[in-house]
Amino acid sequence: MIVDLPSNTVERLSLYRRKLLYYYPGDKPFIHSHRLANLLKINPAHVRRDLMLIGFSGDVHKGYDIKKLIKKVGEAIDGPTYQKIAFVGIGDMGRAVAEYFNSDHSKLEIAVTFRLREEPKEQFPEVHCYNISKMKDIIKQENIELVVLAVPRSRAQEIASQIIDTNVKGILNFTSVHIEAPEGVYVENFDIISRLEKLAYFTNMPKK
């Protein structure tokens, strides 16, 4: 791992790797900065700068060796050991947000949901599903370190406390409840309500 990379660089490195994994299955073995930048709709200088920060060099003519780059990104941002992730209540995210929007506070309204499958009881392949009452025990048993939390706000506080009370190290928080976490637990917040309000704001802007 390379310490002290800027937060946005880490995020982009993850994107570079994924693009390359998906878009180059045995294809050309090299890629230029402008091509990679183009795939991500960012500036080529950005790509070069990010790769410089992780000490990865390309060939002036051929560009960057894709396989080596994928490997190098892993060495830069992946941790030394496997980490398990739990998803808590993602299915309830829409419901949680609906609680807010379908009130008279907002000019937005969640009117419809669509679902890909008829039988939502079907589970993920290779992923177990448990009732939330077993969450705390299983997080501990299974040594889960990262949690994606998306539950209605009425239950968020209580469930977050239970999570904090395990050995979890990071929480991606989709609820709009503030999570008070002890030293050593990283919380990243994504507030879907404010994002939707922001999105709506820009759809309402007069065309430039």
Place this chain on the structure above:
Amino acid sequence: MIVDLPSNTVERLSLYRRKLLYYYPGDKPFIHSHRLANLLKINPAHVRRDLMLIGFSGDVHKGYDIKKLIKKVGEAIDGPTYQKIAFVGIGDMGRAVAEYFNSDHSKLEIAVTFRLREEPKEQFPEVHCYNISKMKDIIKQENIELVVLAVPRSRAQEIASQIIDTNVKGILNFTSVHIEAPEGVYVENFDIISRLEKLAYFTNMPKK
């Protein structure tokens, strides 16, 4: 609506309003900038600056009038008419991400999911649920303008095209597929995979 507010300011205004709606139900009618800043874990100057941008004034002694502030935020960021939102495939978000992580590309593994209800067939109160095959027609019929898209990447492209082919004005994109949108359709991307990788990176950093 106030035109040309910075994107981050719009997002924060949305957060101010929600905090005040939830935390001040008939309580004190005024709030100081440092108190509001504290609720959101931001800098008081930020609050004052944002409110200055929407032309909202407080009282030097009492602070800001909460009811008036909530109203003013609405005038600044809410659009002139109601806009409907559709959620597409949120229930499948975990599955979509699992596809990626539970492979050998990553050192992360989605090991467990938890679910709040036994009977996930239960629908949102007041929100209809349809099969995705009816999506395009219903988006048009119901005049839905905003879509939250969270489907497995294998279907993302095809479904996104269908959405673009309606009168939708904004998409909050949880898939990691790039959506090519025509002029006038705002796409905001949230890549959960790169966020999780970033989160993991920081959990693996040596303690400062």
Place this chain on the structure above:
DNA sequence: TAGATTGTTAATCGATTAACAATC
């Protein structure tokens, strides 16, 4: 070689925060 790309520094841009006069 000529032309194109990398690696890296410096400039630019935008967002956050510090500072403080004005106010009551």
Place this chain on the structure above:
DNA sequence: TAGATTGTTAATCGATTAACAATC
């Protein structure tokens, strides 16, 4: 009044992008 807060400008900070020498 004295002390605290607002409103606003200027300084700071960090991230993005432009520029270009070095390279092959």
